[in-house]
Amino acid sequence: MISAFYFFVFLSLIPSSFGDLAESLPWHKKVPENQNDLRIIQSHLQTLLPACEKAVVAIEVNDGAGSGVIISEDGLVLTAAHVIGKSGRKLSVRLADGTKASAVSLGGSEISDAGMIKITGPGPWPYTKIAPSGSTSIGDWCFALGHPGGFDKKRGIIVRVGRVIAQKDETMQTDSRLLGGDSGGPLFDFDGNVIAIHSRISRAPDENYHVPVDSFHANWDFFKNQKLLTLDDLVKGGFLGLSCEEYEASGLLVTKIVEETPAEKSGLLKDDILLSLNGEKLDTREELTILVSSMNAGDLIVLEYLRNGKLLSSKIKLGNRPK
Template sequence: MSFRFFLLLHVQLCLFSQLPGEVLEKQAWEKTSPQSLEDLREIQSQLQSLLPEAEKSVVSIETGDGAGSGVIISPEGLVLTAAHVIGSTGKRMKVRLHDGKRLSAVSLGGSELSDAGMLQIKGRKDLPFAPISAKDLSSVGDWCFALGHPGGFDSRRGVIVRLGRIIGKKDETMQTDSRLLGGDSGGPLFDFEGKVIAIHSRVSTQPDQNFHIPIESFLANWDFFRDQSILTLESLAEGGFLGISCQESARGLLVIGVLEGTPAEKAGIHAGDLLTQMDGKFLSTRENLTISVSQKKPGELVRLTYERDGNLLSSEIKLGRRSEE
């Protein structure tokens, strides 16, 4: 090996060794807090670059007895919104696009538990839409921005934007300081990559009491909602019953409590077990489990797959009635 070749190789390796440092340098919105005026300008610039496309995907929903917001997430007009905005399945309504055009739509499914809802715009395949985030990519401290039509559609005002950060995230709820108002319900919360991470659910008079439905609630029950199925508190009471409480994890649902005398206890389910599947389908959220069980009748058999002390186990369980709780 010549000295010249060795020197060239050494220089290339030194340059390459610096690349990770450059790649890992955080953007202003990825830092714990802005460190300078330049950071604030960078955050502002990123928001301004994302808004034109994001705003086009936001719709105002006219239900006949009120108004809400939603976000188009496919060119065919699939819209994510809040369950309390659509009210029920198969309901005819109108939506207004960003340019004021009114289109017909029909409500699909949803959940009164998480407040997640879907509707479908009819007769279009060329609508502007927003991409949705994958599961578990948003966390407390992330910058975000809320869009919506508070008070209903206003052509002179357009879509309203509010900048904020995620200040809390639980299984079925995300909390931010992006101030929401009446009429925002069902509108989108975006991350700083321009992806939908949540849908507005509940508003408050307090500036930091803004609650949203995480995108995970939609992803876990996508087919259920698309099939015009809705989880109501009434159907929850009439469906099957296991008798466990869980918390979510990346690998499934961790059992934190088992009620005495319930089907779960009789089947030998213990606190500390990690539920991974029910009838062969992965359990990703508590709501996912609740919907799966509520679709069954008391007395029906289900098969739970779970991990305990590193071992994979499976139990067949006869569901009970919720009144047995």
Template structure:
């Protein structure tokens, strides 16, 4: 093959390869281009729904009701903390076909509104896959399931589609509309993965709030061991004195409160918190929990990053003035 022929072959090969690369699924585009994209999104939702719906449960807790989703064949259910109320609480769950089963609440967190319960018995249950930390992004398509108004076998599972509008710390915001009874229900991405749990409803269609799956990842063993992280339990704990924000770079200090242990230890704005007492920090919630588990006067070793340098400091925690951010 002469040089001209080789160049033309490579050129046509690149054009063909380029044509394959730029073809993006409709639900991965920033917005649908035409009716074909909308139909593709609809068809994708139809593909994902059967598996997602099988794992949805309606939770009947005696003094209230909500939704949840099964995430293991052993019957582990993720839901909202305000649905279970407390640990060790007996309740009933119902699957979409109306089948009932007994369950008991495990642990959770009032900070993020995340919680777990366990279906009792040796039966294997349908379940859904869980997304990894960071899989969900602002702008992604999503769909939510739930039982608004309570379980209704004739009506069936209610499905709403939308997009992620915002994601911050322990909260995700979407325009996938929520109603009373949806609390604790699942929010999925268009790979069929569980990305969040419904938390707070609003009258405004774009103000629907969910617990990101990251809150469960950060506290998985704590919740399974039947620990409930409550505001009351934190009130007697230690106080460091910083307000933090979760970012891709890490847990960034946004405010250092005057007169607190953090100020005395020399923490500054934009420092990145890495560890407390040799425990790595994966989330703002985890930082609050660790600090609150200590007592006023206890010494905490803080590892943090300032620009390119990693620094360590020991600080004696103060008394928590009120229920404020760390």
């Protein structure tokens, strides 16, 4: 029996029985073609929920609450940076059955709002899989789980179904309605994989924002082993002086070079495609920001990039961020 509230209203109006599964899976279609597609989607969601719900936790801290999802047997939890606040913080988590365990905050980034915590009690803990980078597309079906308002065993975990509306850099937008307390909870695809973590909510039903798992994959070791990167850290770190966006193939497309900065002095140009920094592959803006901000003004970096299909490399001395 599933203890959850469905905001996807029409699902509750459809009979539970259905015929043979169509050759093209209904949850992979952009638009359900008939009532049978809806029955199959409903049944498939009901099949996925028990395992997914077991991995969702309510996170309890002194000054608030949030949600998270366990993604390893030893208790590694993905959540939002604003839920953990800082590294080394003692927390408590509650599983769906009410089990309470101690945890500690690890790292993350306020740039994307990605965060990690670790359950300190002995495992094994129920966990779920995370999707690989680049596996989610606009229009994909998804469902959000979380503990809005805090843990409530009688009510259970809240479930909302929706679609991916937009993706850009460190943000995914869906119409899976989020509420206060959902922050840090998981967004799943219809294969039962975590594709994002809830970050920001809005009064508009289609303005729900999440951190894609791509951000976690790209900075896994940093998030797990270093302190939380705050916006204040960006001011203290090195400065390069350019704007960029994720390139459709790989790398970062330079969209602007700031005058009188290390980037301009090095000869970098608009439309160059940044590939790596000190041998570290660049796939997200957050990766570049973390690498640069973790160094100091005066440090030398080696930046590899493409210009008109030609591979180039420049040594650049980082500067101070303008006040």
